[in-house]
Amino acid sequence: MSRPFLKMNGLGNDFVVVEARSKPFAPSAEDVRAIADRERGVGCDQLVSIEPSARADAAVRFWNADGEEVGACGNASRCVGWLLMEASGRDEAVIETRAGLLKATRAGERRVSVDMGEPGLRWDQIPLAEEMDTKGIELQVGPIDAPHLHTPGCVSMGNPHVVFFVPDAEAAPVREVGPLIEHHPLFPEGVNVGFAQIKARDRIRLRVWERGAGLTRACGTGACAALVAAARRGLTDRKATLELDGGELVIEWREADGHVIMTGPAEVDFTGTLP
Incomplete structure (x- = not known):
């Protein structure tokens, strides 16, 4: 057929x-x-x-x-x-x-x-294996006293995301760390792993290791999750342009109703x- x-x-x-x-x-x-x-x-x-x-x-x-x-x-x-x-x-x-x-x-x-x-922001909406503040969870990569990556934010956009904030997205160890975090026991359903560099209050460079797909040129829900995670920490405003490997998306986390709008x-x- x-x-x-x-x-x-x-x-x-x-x-x-x-x-x-x-x-x-x-x-x-x-x-x-x-x-x-x-x-x-x-x-x-x-x-x-x-x-x-x-x-x-x-x-x-x-x-x-x-x-x-x-x-x-x-x-x-x-x-x-x-x-x-x-x-x-x-x-x-x-x-x-x-x-x-x-x-x-x-x-x-x-x-x-x-x-x-609306994004899911409670630990059991992500879901996580244990209760944590999803604005910055207890998770780190590298030596205990000087981790390379630590305290990522977590957001559900109908699928689970964890977002690490990095000084340089191009240099981020996406292929090395992505698969480790995707299958980490803290995430019972697996997780999409974002590496976000804040360039300005309205601009984020993002690379994503996608659950079940690997490094992708663009992840729409990952862009939404990165903007929400950044705005929750006061790193950006509630609307920003996300620079992905494949191009740009405009993401807005609306104040009025809490909904996330993705344009591209x-x-x-x-x-x-x-x-």
């Missing part, structure tokens, strides 16, 4: 998007890994399916490249929002995800804003048929 797909990306964070509103799509973890394989499959960071929804324009499911289904993916939500708006001709779309309903709106030519909802591009790369 062949099935058409769209290859899309948000700042180089790439997805295979499958239309499943008329025909159900239920890939096994093995299927997901085969599709995501960059040498033998289509190749992607995440697999995304668009499914019918009783309370939104569509429901969306996300799988990481390792085959695990996850609750949220910011860049993919932006891409799906753009597709739904193009199809309907409207300037907004509502997407149902495991993490809740997300609203996407047009923000210019191939630019989309997504309301990612959505691109279609090519279409094809899954084997």
Whole structure:
């Protein structure tokens, strides 16, 4: 059974998007890994399916490249929002995800804003294995008396994030430390690991080791988490431009309702048929 797909990306964070509103799509973890394989499959960071929804324009499911289904993916939500708006001709779309309903709106030519909802800031929302203040948790990397990295912030954006603040994001040990922290016992569901350099009150350079996908060119929920973690510590204002390897996102943590708004591009790369 062949099935058409769209290859899309948000700042180089790439997805295979499958239309499943008329025909159900239920890939096994093995299927997901085969599709995501960059040498033998289509190749992607995440697999995304668009499914019918009783309370939104569509429901969306996300799988990481390792085959695990996850609750949220910011860049993919932006891409799906753009597709739904193009199809309907409207300037907004509502997407149902495991993490809740997300609203996407047009923000210019191939630019989309997504309301990612309120961040989860309690230790049991992340979740952590034990109670801690998520503004700065007790976790360090390196020698006890002079750790290289310490006291990161934690935020849930429908998926778990830990954010280390570093003097130089380019020099941060993302590949070395990322996998260690991703599987640290403090994070029972694993965690996405951000390395954030504060450049100004409205600018953050961010690199992300993504749970189940590794070092990615951009992580939308990671950008949201980094801005929230920075603003909670007073390191930045509540709105900033996030510089990711693949480009820039504008993130705002609204004062009025506590929601996080992510704005950035959505691109279609090519279409094809899954084997």
